[in-house]
Amino acid sequence: MARATLESVAQHASVSRQTVSNVLNAPHRVRPETLARVQAAIKELNYRPHQASRTLRTRRSRLIGARIEPSTDGVNGAVLGQFLQSLTARTQEVGYRVMLFTAVDDDHECALYDQLLDDYDVDAFVLHGTHADDRRTAWLAERRVPFVTFGRPWDTEPETPDRHGWVDVDGAQGTRAVTRHLIETGHRRIAFLGWPEELQGLGVGDNRRSGWASVVAAAGLGVPHGYDVGVPDGFDAGRAASASMLDLPSPPTAIVCVSDSLALGARSEITARGLRPGVDIAVVGFDDSPSAAVVGLSSVAQPLDEAAAACLRMLRVVLAAPAPPPGPPAPVLLQPRLVIRASG
């Protein structure tokens, strides 16, 4: 049944709306028998005087909008689910709520911002999945809607000053740690299995690749043809791409992967050839998904709870800032953690 309204209480008690309102706000004006009847109806229908007026008074909804991601293969999706869970728990601790939406692209997401601002007076947004030419951050900044992003602004011009607060995890630092670890354990032929430049438009993949590239270069190791590959994300793509690497005349002894999905595919190809991951050939993923733990895949873990907490802290600073704002808050770049398992 629908929640009780002033209307339905009035109907139930056979009185006017005004009488119900009087019972709530000026009971002395109501005759005792009517008062009793209306109070009984309020109790029976479990009517709650409406609280939206609280929002009207304070002009703060204490609502934060956030997108929930459709899970693709469910491997990498676990990261955002974890972030969202932490964000919900952390916002709840400080008296805020997370309101969800789903969106297919930037324009759709902007249209939903507009709707959420109009319909629910959402105070702020936490974005993720930032990318080059992000229309969402421009949309929000233009309208002076408070927001922070989990993910840095991947501007095409690197020297562009930040236009908004952001929290990110240092992907390059993660793959640097992976590559150093592989060199320390004796590897000299270390390949990178990444995403294709034209498919990502993200910056995330480039950033992770750069960590591998810098350590390999500093160690004076070569990058033979076929050692630096970009393919769309996914288990099957990872399997196929690693097969090509293993078929090279001088195949790599270790593969650093931009994602767990690709690494799990690579690991599967390795075992299918009767090779032992971590013994005959090392393979390391990124994101420390549950699947990585299950099959003993080394990976790079993002501090997701810390990231959610940092986003919220930053958002509260933004919300408390005077208008006009003093410029974006200082960004927060968190360090990921290398999780070494059997595979490398």
Place this chain on the structure above:
Amino acid sequence: MARATLESVAQHASVSRQTVSNVLNAPHRVRPETLARVQAAIKELNYRPHQASRTLRTRRSRLIGARIEPSTDGVNGAVLGQFLQSLTARTQEVGYRVMLFTAVDDDHECALYDQLLDDYDVDAFVLHGTHADDRRTAWLAERRVPFVTFGRPWDTEPETPDRHGWVDVDGAQGTRAVTRHLIETGHRRIAFLGWPEELQGLGVGDNRRSGWASVVAAAGLGVPHGYDVGVPDGFDAGRAASASMLDLPSPPTAIVCVSDSLALGARSEITARGLRPGVDIAVVGFDDSPSAAVVGLSSVAQPLDEAAAACLRMLRVVLAAPAPPPGPPAPVLLQPRLVIRASG
């Protein structure tokens, strides 16, 4: 920066609140130069006239409350993440929104219902994780707050009539399909690796166990000592419990598991012993997690998008029902799907 308010616009334009209100509602009353100044301030601060009054008018918030689950091992958690994503997408299609919260137990969850009803006039709740003596459903029913559950009421008295609408997936049907499939592929010694009765308090585990038990009994297969085990959920527990099964004088040739976490542990123990899953010994999980797909674990898939859609359809019926309500809507029991992979 905080969102602009009537107050801040008034301050910015050096006029009274009433003047700003006049600009918005009766601009003809305002002198042209003042009008221009206030309109400039509205634009500059991106002030949006507040919409909470809309809720006050319609008495419907179009908000649905739902709990987000802390991921435990992330294997089984994927199911609820997927359900939540579908629920968000489906509610969005019909103009509703999902508001999240986290709760540590039933009492905490009820306290949060109270808060969400007071603060945001949430229209209804979608619950999951129903269990025996569920305080949450009693709390909501007493207060006539509209809700449906994903998960049936696991009443201690099976003949208790339903007190609320629910959508569930037929777990017993899932394990029946698994066990029939194993018998058809030649297995005669089929064990069940479940949850302990005292730890779950759920009914879900019993229900899944009953599907295995009924098919095994109907086929005249015995259940030797050690073939029907309950352990807490998790990879390590699954590994240890399956080790005990494999050490039996007459070990099973197939293990039906109540969850993917347990099954992945069992599978790992099988391979660690040099046995081939699906060749030397079959193992089947439940929930078709991403990890199951990655390692080739057969499993039972819940139709989560269908479940979310059914919950929402039912909720809209409940919300549209007249007061007093005509009794709970008819429950919906969905069929899961057996996904056969290399392991069995």
